[in-house]
Amino acid sequence: MLPAIDSHTSIVTVATVIQLSVAPVFLLTGIAGLLGVMANRLGRITDRARVLERRLAMTRQAEVVELLNQELGKLWQRIRLINRALTLGTLGALLVCVVIVTLFIGDVTTVDLSMGIVVLFVGAMLSVIGALLFFIREVYLATSTVRTGLDSLVDDGGEPR
Numbered sequence: 570m571l572p573a574i575d576s577h578t579s580i581v582t583v584a585t586v587i588q589l590s591v592a593p594v595f596l597l598t599g600i601a602g603l604l605g606v607m608a609n610r611l612g613r614i615t616d617r618a619r620v621l622e623r624r625l626a627m628t629r630q631a632e633v634v635e636l637l638n639q640e641l642g643k644l645w646q647r648i649r650l651i652n653r654a655l656t657l658g659t660l661g662a663l664l665v666c667v668v669i670v671t672l673f674i675g676d677v678t679t680v681d682l683s684m685g686i687v688v689l690f691v692g693a694m695l696s697v698i699g700a701l702l703f704f705i706r707e708v709y710l711a712t713s714t715v716r717t718g719l720d721s722l723v724d725d726g727g728e729p730r
Contacts, residue, residue, distance in 0.1 A: 586676045590669045593690075600662045600697060604655060607704060611651045618644045643714045647707050654703035661696030664689050
């Protein structure tokens with residue numbers, strides 16, 4: 570049961586907690602934007618892998634098969650990196666949500682949750698840092714992967730030119 574408090578104090582207290590929770594909400598918005606970018610990249614990588622898998626099924630030339638397998642291997646590395654980034658980014662967003670809820674719970678109860686809020690916030694930031702590190706690794710892998718003339722060897726239908 571919640572303790573009884575007068576309505577003016579309650580309104581002021583809730584307003585203060587809402588003000589304190591605005592910063593984490595903006596952080597949550599930023600994380601959501603990053604997650605959107607990462608999810609879009611994952612979709613594009615997956616689409617490219619599907620195209621290459623169709624080409625692989627249609628070709629019989631050993632050198633083309635090898636090139637396709639190499640590129641597919643790089644795409645799978647990128648997919649794993651983006652999945653890790655998305656997982657950590659989502660965990661960070663969830664922890665920020667828990668921080669916001671904990672702020673409100675700590676305010677309406679007599680329990681001191683300040684250390685818990687600190688731990689949750691640090692956990693959220695570490696998760697976001699991890700997500701960004703995986704993301705930058707994926708971007709680096711994407712930009713360092715030079716196409717080896719595969720498109721000049723194989724047309725859009727997967728048949729050698």
